[in-house]
Amino acid sequence: MGGASRNDKRRKQEAAERRLAAAGIRVPQKRNRTPMIVVAVVLVVAVVVGGAVLIARALGNEVEPTYTTTADAAVVTAGTGPVVIDVYEDYLCPACERFETRYGNEVTTALNDGKITARFHTIAILDEQSNPAGYSTRAGNAALCAVPAGIFPRYHKKLFDEQPAEGSAGLSNDELIAFGTELGAQGDFAGCVQGDTHLDAIAKETEAARKDPALKTNDRFGTPTVAIDGKKIDLNDTSWLQKALEGQS
Template identity: 30%
Template sequence: MAKKPSQQERSQRAAAALGDQKRAERRRTIRSITLVVFALVVVVGIAFGVQSLRGGGEVTASPAGQSEYGVTIGEEDAPHQVVIYEDFLCPFCGQLEAGTGEELQQLADDGSVLVEYRPFNLLSRIGDYSERATSAFAVVLEESGPETAKEFHDLLYANQPSEEGPFPDNQALLDLAVEAGAEESAVSDGILGESMVDWVEAATTAAQDAGVQGTPTVLLDGEQISGDPEQILDQINETVG
Protein backbone atom coordinates (compact mmCIF):
# COMPACT_ATOMS: atom_id res chain seq x y z
CA MET A 1 0.00 0.00 0.00
CA ALA A 2 1.43 3.32 -1.11
CA LYS A 3 2.07 5.95 1.49
CA LYS A 4 -0.16 9.01 1.17
CA PRO A 5 1.96 12.08 0.47
CA SER A 6 2.09 14.67 3.17
CA GLN A 7 0.81 18.22 2.79
CA GLN A 8 4.39 19.47 2.58
CA GLU A 9 5.25 17.00 -0.21
CA ARG A 10 2.11 17.99 -2.14
CA SER A 11 3.02 21.66 -1.83
CA GLN A 12 6.58 21.01 -3.02
CA ARG A 13 5.34 19.06 -6.06
CA ALA A 14 2.84 21.77 -6.91
CA ALA A 15 5.53 24.45 -6.66
CA ALA A 16 7.86 22.40 -8.88
CA ALA A 17 5.11 21.88 -11.47
CA LEU A 18 4.29 25.59 -11.44
CA GLY A 19 7.98 26.43 -11.92
CA ASP A 20 8.23 24.03 -14.86
CA GLN A 21 5.13 25.61 -16.40
CA LYS A 22 6.48 29.13 -16.04
CA ARG A 23 9.84 28.15 -17.56
CA ALA A 24 8.07 26.52 -20.51
CA GLU A 25 5.94 29.63 -21.01
CA ARG A 26 9.07 31.82 -20.96
CA ARG A 27 10.73 29.61 -23.58
CA ARG A 28 7.65 29.82 -25.80
CA THR A 29 7.52 33.60 -25.38
CA ILE A 30 11.21 33.98 -26.23
CA ARG A 31 10.81 31.78 -29.31
CA SER A 32 7.77 33.79 -30.41
CA ILE A 33 9.57 37.11 -29.97
CA THR A 34 12.62 35.78 -31.81
CA LEU A 35 10.48 34.59 -34.72
CA VAL A 36 8.64 37.91 -34.92
CA VAL A 37 11.88 39.91 -34.86
CA PHE A 38 13.45 37.64 -37.47
CA ALA A 39 10.37 37.96 -39.67
CA LEU A 40 10.47 41.75 -39.39
CA VAL A 41 14.17 41.82 -40.26
CA VAL A 42 13.59 39.63 -43.31
CA VAL A 43 10.61 41.66 -44.50
CA VAL A 44 12.39 44.98 -44.03
CA GLY A 45 15.54 43.65 -45.67
CA ILE A 46 13.64 42.31 -48.67
CA ALA A 47 11.59 45.48 -49.02
CA PHE A 48 14.67 47.69 -48.90
CA GLY A 49 16.59 45.47 -51.30
CA VAL A 50 13.77 45.53 -53.81
CA GLN A 51 13.38 49.27 -53.42
CA SER A 52 17.05 49.95 -53.82
CA LEU A 53 17.90 47.47 -56.55
CA ARG A 54 14.78 47.55 -58.68
CA GLY A 55 15.54 47.83 -62.38
CA GLY A 56 13.68 48.05 -65.65
CA GLY A 57 11.12 50.64 -64.52
CA GLU A 58 9.97 53.48 -66.74
CA VAL A 59 12.22 56.40 -65.85
CA THR A 60 12.00 59.50 -68.04
CA ALA A 61 14.85 61.61 -66.73
CA SER A 62 16.28 64.68 -68.38
CA PRO A 63 19.66 64.12 -70.08
CA ALA A 64 22.88 64.49 -68.13
CA GLY A 65 23.80 68.13 -67.67
CA GLN A 66 20.23 69.37 -67.97
CA SER A 67 19.04 69.00 -64.39
CA GLU A 68 19.01 71.77 -61.80
CA TYR A 69 19.67 69.22 -59.06
CA GLY A 70 22.97 67.53 -59.66
CA VAL A 71 26.65 67.78 -60.42
CA THR A 72 28.29 66.66 -63.67
CA ILE A 73 31.73 65.43 -64.62
CA GLY A 74 32.98 65.17 -68.18
CA GLU A 75 32.46 67.00 -71.44
CA GLU A 76 29.02 68.18 -72.50
CA ASP A 77 29.56 66.81 -76.01
CA ALA A 78 30.61 63.35 -74.78
CA PRO A 79 29.10 60.58 -76.94
CA HIS A 80 27.49 58.83 -73.97
CA GLN A 81 25.67 59.88 -70.81
CA VAL A 82 25.23 58.37 -67.37
CA VAL A 83 22.72 59.71 -64.82
CA ILE A 84 22.75 58.40 -61.26
CA TYR A 85 19.95 59.11 -58.79
CA GLU A 86 21.18 58.51 -55.26
CA ASP A 87 20.68 59.06 -51.55
CA PHE A 88 23.71 59.82 -49.39
CA LEU A 89 22.52 57.34 -46.73
CA CYS A 90 21.65 54.50 -49.14
CA PRO A 91 24.17 51.67 -48.62
CA PHE A 92 23.70 50.44 -52.19
CA CYS A 93 24.62 53.92 -53.42
CA GLY A 94 27.74 53.73 -51.28
CA GLN A 95 28.60 50.38 -52.84
CA LEU A 96 27.99 51.79 -56.32
CA GLU A 97 30.23 54.77 -55.64
CA ALA A 98 32.98 52.55 -54.23
CA GLY A 99 32.75 50.19 -57.20
CA THR A 100 32.36 52.66 -60.06
CA GLY A 101 33.46 56.13 -58.93
CA GLU A 102 37.07 56.02 -60.09
CA GLU A 103 36.23 54.31 -63.38
CA LEU A 104 33.47 56.79 -64.20
CA GLN A 105 35.81 59.66 -63.41
CA GLN A 106 38.36 58.18 -65.81
CA LEU A 107 35.75 57.75 -68.56
CA ALA A 108 34.64 61.34 -67.99
CA ASP A 109 38.23 62.59 -68.12
CA ASP A 110 38.74 60.66 -71.38
CA GLY A 111 35.77 62.46 -72.93
CA SER A 112 33.82 59.22 -73.34
CA VAL A 113 30.99 59.86 -70.88
CA LEU A 114 29.16 62.79 -69.32
CA VAL A 115 28.12 61.71 -65.81
CA GLU A 116 25.58 63.48 -63.64
CA TYR A 117 24.99 62.61 -59.99
CA ARG A 118 21.53 63.61 -58.74
CA PRO A 119 21.16 63.22 -54.97
CA PHE A 120 17.75 63.45 -53.35
CA ASN A 121 16.02 62.49 -50.11
CA LEU A 122 14.67 58.94 -50.36
CA LEU A 123 15.34 57.63 -46.86
CA SER A 124 13.53 60.27 -44.82
CA ARG A 125 11.76 57.49 -42.88
CA ILE A 126 15.08 56.61 -41.22
CA GLY A 127 15.88 60.12 -40.03
CA ASP A 128 16.92 63.54 -41.23
CA TYR A 129 20.49 62.69 -42.31
CA SER A 130 19.65 62.28 -46.01
CA GLU A 131 17.98 65.68 -46.06
CA ARG A 132 20.79 67.39 -44.15
CA ALA A 133 23.55 65.83 -46.25
CA THR A 134 21.80 66.72 -49.49
CA SER A 135 21.18 70.25 -48.27
CA ALA A 136 24.87 70.55 -47.42
CA PHE A 137 25.76 69.26 -50.90
CA ALA A 138 23.51 71.91 -52.46
CA VAL A 139 25.14 74.63 -50.37
CA VAL A 140 28.61 73.57 -51.53
CA LEU A 141 27.43 73.33 -55.15
CA GLU A 142 25.98 76.84 -55.02
CA GLU A 143 28.74 78.54 -53.05
CA SER A 144 31.87 76.64 -54.13
CA GLY A 145 31.09 75.29 -57.58
CA PRO A 146 30.75 71.83 -59.16
CA GLU A 147 34.34 70.67 -58.75
CA THR A 148 34.28 71.15 -54.98
CA ALA A 149 30.74 69.78 -54.80
CA LYS A 150 31.88 66.59 -56.54
CA GLU A 151 34.75 66.24 -54.08
CA PHE A 152 32.31 66.76 -51.23
CA HIS A 153 29.99 64.18 -52.81
CA ASP A 154 32.83 61.65 -52.80
CA LEU A 155 33.74 62.41 -49.19
CA LEU A 156 30.14 61.95 -48.08
CA TYR A 157 30.25 58.43 -49.44
CA ALA A 158 33.74 57.73 -48.14
CA ASN A 159 32.41 58.65 -44.68
CA GLN A 160 28.91 57.24 -45.12
CA PRO A 161 27.25 56.29 -41.82
CA SER A 162 25.30 53.11 -41.24
CA GLU A 163 21.53 53.31 -41.64
CA GLU A 164 21.38 52.45 -37.94
CA GLY A 165 23.42 55.52 -37.02
CA PRO A 166 24.86 57.36 -35.32
CA PHE A 167 24.55 60.09 -37.93
CA PRO A 168 27.05 62.94 -38.40
CA ASP A 169 25.78 66.31 -37.21
CA ASN A 170 25.89 69.47 -39.31
CA GLN A 171 29.28 70.46 -37.91
CA ALA A 172 30.71 67.17 -39.20
CA LEU A 173 29.18 67.89 -42.61
CA LEU A 174 30.76 71.34 -42.55
CA ASP A 175 34.14 69.83 -41.72
CA LEU A 176 33.86 67.49 -44.73
CA ALA A 177 32.91 70.42 -46.96
CA VAL A 178 36.01 72.31 -45.85
CA GLU A 179 38.08 69.17 -46.44
CA ALA A 180 36.63 69.06 -49.95
CA GLY A 181 37.95 72.55 -50.61
CA ALA A 182 35.04 74.84 -49.68
CA GLU A 183 35.75 78.08 -47.88
CA GLU A 184 34.30 77.71 -44.40
CA SER A 185 33.05 81.28 -44.32
CA ALA A 186 31.15 80.71 -47.58
CA VAL A 187 29.32 77.52 -46.58
CA SER A 188 29.16 77.58 -42.79
CA ASP A 189 25.83 79.35 -42.34
CA GLY A 190 24.16 77.38 -45.11
CA ILE A 191 25.28 73.95 -43.89
CA LEU A 192 24.73 74.59 -40.19
CA GLY A 193 21.39 76.27 -40.88
CA GLU A 194 20.26 73.74 -43.52
CA SER A 195 19.46 76.57 -45.87
CA MET A 196 18.90 74.40 -48.96
CA VAL A 197 16.09 72.20 -47.66
CA ASP A 198 13.78 73.65 -50.32
CA TRP A 199 16.34 72.57 -52.95
CA VAL A 200 16.28 69.06 -51.48
CA GLU A 201 12.48 68.94 -51.62
CA ALA A 202 12.51 70.13 -55.23
CA ALA A 203 15.19 67.58 -56.17
CA THR A 204 13.15 64.82 -54.53
CA THR A 205 10.01 65.89 -56.37
CA ALA A 206 11.94 66.00 -59.66
CA ALA A 207 13.21 62.45 -59.08
CA GLN A 208 9.71 61.22 -58.31
CA ASP A 209 8.28 62.99 -61.35
CA ALA A 210 10.92 61.26 -63.49
CA GLY A 211 9.66 57.90 -62.25
CA VAL A 212 12.55 57.10 -59.95
CA GLN A 213 11.40 54.49 -57.43
CA GLY A 214 14.58 53.64 -55.58
CA THR A 215 18.29 54.25 -55.22
CA PRO A 216 20.59 53.93 -56.90
CA THR A 217 18.79 54.42 -60.20
CA VAL A 218 21.28 54.43 -63.08
CA LEU A 219 20.54 55.47 -66.64
CA LEU A 220 22.87 54.91 -69.56
CA ASP A 221 22.02 57.00 -72.61
CA GLY A 222 18.51 57.40 -71.21
CA GLU A 223 17.89 53.69 -70.55
CA GLN A 224 17.79 52.31 -67.03
CA ILE A 225 20.38 49.67 -66.21
CA SER A 226 20.69 47.58 -63.07
CA GLY A 227 22.84 45.01 -61.31
CA ASP A 228 25.69 45.12 -58.84
CA PRO A 229 28.42 47.76 -59.32
CA GLU A 230 30.57 45.46 -61.43
CA GLN A 231 27.67 44.57 -63.72
CA ILE A 232 26.69 48.21 -64.10
CA LEU A 233 30.25 49.16 -64.94
CA ASP A 234 30.47 46.31 -67.45
CA GLN A 235 27.35 47.57 -69.23
CA ILE A 236 28.75 51.08 -69.39
CA ASN A 237 32.14 49.90 -70.68
CA GLU A 238 30.46 47.66 -73.26
CA THR A 239 28.44 50.60 -74.57
CA VAL A 240 31.35 53.01 -74.54
CA GLY A 241 33.52 50.43 -76.34
Protein backbone atom coordinates (compact mmCIF):
# COMPACT_ATOMS: atom_id res chain seq x y z
CA MET A 1 0.00 0.00 0.00
CA GLY A 2 2.84 2.35 0.71
CA GLY A 3 4.14 1.94 -2.86
CA ALA A 4 0.70 2.55 -4.38
CA SER A 5 0.19 5.63 -2.22
CA ARG A 6 3.53 7.10 -3.34
CA ASN A 7 2.63 6.39 -7.01
CA ASP A 8 -0.73 8.12 -6.63
CA LYS A 9 0.96 11.11 -5.02
CA ARG A 10 3.51 11.30 -7.82
CA ARG A 11 0.81 11.11 -10.51
CA LYS A 12 -1.20 13.87 -8.86
CA GLN A 13 1.93 16.02 -8.60
CA GLU A 14 2.77 15.46 -12.27
CA ALA A 15 -0.81 16.33 -13.31
CA ALA A 16 -0.67 19.53 -11.27
CA GLU A 17 2.65 20.47 -12.86
CA ARG A 18 1.19 19.90 -16.35
CA ARG A 19 -1.73 22.20 -15.54
CA LEU A 20 0.64 24.89 -14.29
CA ALA A 21 2.83 24.51 -17.37
CA ALA A 22 -0.21 24.85 -19.62
CA ALA A 23 -1.01 28.09 -17.83
CA GLY A 24 2.52 29.35 -18.52
CA ILE A 25 3.76 28.93 -14.96
CA ARG A 26 7.26 27.44 -14.65
CA VAL A 27 7.63 24.87 -11.92
CA PRO A 28 11.02 25.18 -10.17
CA GLN A 29 13.05 21.99 -10.12
CA LYS A 30 14.05 20.44 -6.84
CA ARG A 31 17.62 21.26 -5.95
CA ASN A 32 20.15 18.54 -5.40
CA ARG A 33 21.13 18.97 -1.79
CA THR A 34 24.08 16.56 -1.95
CA PRO A 35 26.74 19.16 -2.90
CA MET A 36 25.59 21.45 -0.09
CA ILE A 37 25.74 18.56 2.36
CA VAL A 38 29.27 17.70 1.19
CA VAL A 39 30.37 21.33 1.56
CA ALA A 40 28.84 21.48 5.03
CA VAL A 41 30.70 18.32 6.08
CA VAL A 42 33.99 19.70 4.73
CA LEU A 43 33.48 22.95 6.63
CA VAL A 44 32.74 21.07 9.83
CA VAL A 45 35.92 18.99 9.42
CA ALA A 46 37.95 22.13 8.72
CA VAL A 47 36.57 23.81 11.83
CA VAL A 48 37.33 20.74 13.95
CA VAL A 49 40.89 20.43 12.62
CA GLY A 50 41.53 24.15 12.94
CA GLY A 51 40.11 24.10 16.43
CA ALA A 52 42.38 21.21 17.35
CA VAL A 53 45.42 23.17 16.16
CA LEU A 54 44.37 26.23 18.15
CA ILE A 55 43.71 24.12 21.24
CA ALA A 56 47.12 22.47 20.91
CA ARG A 57 48.77 25.86 20.70
CA ALA A 58 46.76 27.16 23.62
CA LEU A 59 47.81 24.19 25.70
CA GLY A 60 51.43 24.89 24.85
CA ASN A 61 52.17 21.52 23.27
CA GLU A 62 55.70 22.45 22.26
CA VAL A 63 58.60 20.10 22.75
CA GLU A 64 60.65 21.23 25.73
CA PRO A 65 64.31 21.73 24.72
CA THR A 66 66.86 19.79 26.76
CA TYR A 67 69.89 20.23 24.51
CA THR A 68 72.84 22.49 25.28
CA THR A 69 74.15 25.41 23.22
CA THR A 70 77.41 27.25 22.73
CA ALA A 71 78.21 30.35 20.69
CA ASP A 72 81.16 31.23 18.49
CA ALA A 73 80.95 34.75 17.10
CA ALA A 74 77.43 34.92 15.52
CA VAL A 75 76.87 31.15 15.24
CA VAL A 76 75.02 29.22 17.93
CA THR A 77 75.75 25.49 17.98
CA ALA A 78 73.09 23.25 19.48
CA GLY A 79 73.26 19.53 20.15
CA THR A 80 75.94 16.97 19.33
CA GLY A 81 74.32 14.69 16.76
CA PRO A 82 76.00 13.21 13.66
CA VAL A 83 73.86 15.07 11.08
CA VAL A 84 74.97 18.71 10.83
CA ILE A 85 72.30 21.25 9.91
CA ASP A 86 73.08 24.92 9.29
CA VAL A 87 70.16 27.31 9.65
CA TYR A 88 70.54 30.90 8.41
CA GLU A 89 67.82 33.11 9.85
CA ASP A 90 66.87 36.74 10.37
CA TYR A 91 64.61 37.46 13.35
CA LEU A 92 62.53 39.95 11.32
CA CYS A 93 62.04 37.51 8.44
CA PRO A 94 58.38 36.34 8.18
CA ALA A 95 59.42 33.19 6.29
CA CYS A 96 61.81 32.37 9.15
CA GLU A 97 58.93 32.68 11.61
CA ARG A 98 56.90 30.24 9.49
CA PHE A 99 59.89 27.90 9.34
CA GLU A 100 60.14 27.95 13.13
CA THR A 101 56.40 27.34 13.50
CA ARG A 102 56.42 24.46 11.02
CA TYR A 103 59.66 22.71 11.98
CA GLY A 104 60.54 23.92 15.49
CA ASN A 105 59.22 20.85 17.30
CA GLU A 106 60.82 18.44 14.82
CA VAL A 107 64.21 20.12 15.08
CA THR A 108 63.99 20.31 18.88
CA THR A 109 63.09 16.62 19.12
CA ALA A 110 66.02 15.65 16.89
CA LEU A 111 68.34 17.80 19.01
CA ASN A 112 67.01 16.37 22.27
CA ASP A 113 67.48 12.84 20.92
CA GLY A 114 71.10 13.49 19.92
CA LYS A 115 70.42 12.91 16.22
CA ILE A 116 71.54 16.27 14.85
CA THR A 117 73.83 19.19 15.47
CA ALA A 118 72.19 22.49 14.50
CA ARG A 119 74.20 25.62 13.81
CA PHE A 120 72.03 28.73 13.94
CA HIS A 121 73.64 31.52 11.94
CA THR A 122 72.53 34.96 13.10
CA ILE A 123 71.79 36.96 9.93
CA ALA A 124 70.69 40.60 9.55
CA ILE A 125 69.67 41.19 5.94
CA LEU A 126 66.43 42.98 6.86
CA ASP A 127 67.80 45.81 8.98
CA GLU A 128 66.41 48.36 6.51
CA GLN A 129 62.93 46.84 6.84
CA SER A 130 62.42 48.26 10.33
CA ASN A 131 61.87 51.93 11.17
CA PRO A 132 64.25 53.02 12.50
CA ALA A 133 66.58 50.59 10.78
CA GLY A 134 68.48 47.95 12.72
CA TYR A 135 65.98 45.64 14.40
CA SER A 136 67.33 42.48 12.78
CA THR A 137 70.76 43.17 14.26
CA ARG A 138 69.41 44.13 17.69
CA ALA A 139 67.26 40.99 17.91
CA GLY A 140 70.15 38.84 16.72
CA ASN A 141 72.39 40.41 19.34
CA ALA A 142 69.85 39.61 22.06
CA ALA A 143 69.61 36.01 20.82
CA LEU A 144 73.39 35.62 21.07
CA CYS A 145 73.30 37.18 24.55
CA ALA A 146 70.78 34.47 25.47
CA VAL A 147 73.41 31.73 25.04
CA PRO A 148 75.59 32.53 28.09
CA ALA A 149 72.38 33.48 29.90
CA GLY A 150 71.31 29.83 29.55
CA ILE A 151 68.02 30.53 27.76
CA PHE A 152 68.79 30.42 24.03
CA PRO A 153 66.36 27.65 22.92
CA ARG A 154 63.35 29.30 24.52
CA TYR A 155 64.51 32.83 23.72
CA HIS A 156 65.02 31.89 20.08
CA LYS A 157 61.41 30.69 19.93
CA LYS A 158 60.17 33.74 21.83
CA LEU A 159 61.68 36.12 19.28
CA PHE A 160 59.69 34.43 16.52
CA ASP A 161 56.52 34.13 18.59
CA GLU A 162 56.67 37.89 19.23
CA GLN A 163 58.04 38.84 15.81
CA PRO A 164 57.14 42.45 14.91
CA ALA A 165 55.86 43.45 11.48
CA GLU A 166 58.24 44.63 8.81
CA GLY A 167 58.17 48.42 8.63
CA SER A 168 57.63 48.79 12.37
CA ALA A 169 60.18 49.92 14.93
CA GLY A 170 60.52 46.37 16.16
CA LEU A 171 60.83 45.41 19.79
CA SER A 172 62.77 47.83 21.99
CA ASN A 173 65.89 46.76 23.86
CA ASP A 174 63.87 47.03 27.08
CA GLU A 175 61.34 44.58 25.66
CA LEU A 176 64.10 42.22 24.51
CA ILE A 177 65.58 42.34 28.00
CA ALA A 178 62.18 41.75 29.58
CA PHE A 179 61.80 38.56 27.54
CA GLY A 180 65.11 37.35 28.97
CA THR A 181 64.08 38.18 32.51
CA GLU A 182 60.80 36.33 31.98
CA LEU A 183 62.70 33.25 30.81
CA GLY A 184 65.14 33.31 33.73
CA ALA A 185 68.25 34.79 32.10
CA GLN A 186 71.44 34.43 34.14
CA GLY A 187 74.41 36.76 34.33
CA ASP A 188 74.45 40.25 32.82
CA PHE A 189 71.97 39.61 30.04
CA ALA A 190 70.69 43.19 30.14
CA GLY A 191 74.21 44.61 29.86
CA CYS A 192 74.94 42.34 26.90
CA VAL A 193 71.81 43.51 25.08
CA GLN A 194 72.25 47.20 25.85
CA GLY A 195 75.94 47.06 24.99
CA ASP A 196 75.37 45.79 21.42
CA THR A 197 77.98 43.17 22.22
CA HIS A 198 77.67 41.08 19.06
CA LEU A 199 77.01 43.67 16.35
CA ASP A 200 80.35 43.24 14.55
CA ALA A 201 80.05 39.45 14.60
CA ILE A 202 76.55 39.60 13.10
CA ALA A 203 77.70 41.96 10.35
CA LYS A 204 80.58 39.62 9.44
CA GLU A 205 78.35 36.53 9.48
CA THR A 206 75.79 38.25 7.27
CA GLU A 207 78.40 39.32 4.75
CA ALA A 208 79.96 35.85 4.65
CA ALA A 209 76.57 34.22 4.02
CA ARG A 210 75.77 36.69 1.25
CA LYS A 211 79.03 35.87 -0.52
CA ASP A 212 78.82 32.08 -0.18
CA PRO A 213 77.76 30.69 -3.60
CA ALA A 214 76.66 27.40 -1.99
CA LEU A 215 73.90 29.27 -0.13
CA LYS A 216 72.45 31.08 -3.14
CA THR A 217 69.53 30.36 -5.44
CA ASN A 218 69.51 32.22 -8.75
CA ASP A 219 72.56 34.10 -7.47
CA ARG A 220 70.66 35.42 -4.46
CA PHE A 221 70.90 34.67 -0.75
CA GLY A 222 67.84 34.84 1.48
CA THR A 223 66.47 33.60 4.76
CA PRO A 224 65.65 31.06 5.89
CA THR A 225 68.37 29.04 4.23
CA VAL A 226 69.11 25.53 5.45
CA ALA A 227 72.13 23.43 4.53
CA ILE A 228 72.78 19.85 5.57
CA ASP A 229 76.39 18.74 5.68
CA GLY A 230 77.19 21.86 3.64
CA LYS A 231 74.58 21.29 0.93
CA LYS A 232 71.65 23.71 0.58
CA ILE A 233 68.29 21.94 0.67
CA ASP A 234 64.95 22.69 -0.94
CA LEU A 235 62.53 23.71 1.80
CA ASN A 236 59.60 23.01 -0.52
CA ASP A 237 60.24 19.40 0.44
CA THR A 238 58.52 19.29 3.83
CA SER A 239 60.15 15.95 4.66
CA TRP A 240 63.68 17.37 4.42
CA LEU A 241 64.52 16.71 8.07
CA GLN A 242 63.18 13.16 8.06
CA LYS A 243 65.19 12.41 4.93
CA ALA A 244 68.30 13.85 6.54
CA LEU A 245 67.81 11.61 9.56
CA GLU A 246 67.37 8.64 7.23
CA GLY A 247 70.50 9.56 5.26
CA GLN A 248 68.57 10.46 2.09
CA SER A 249 69.50 14.13 1.78
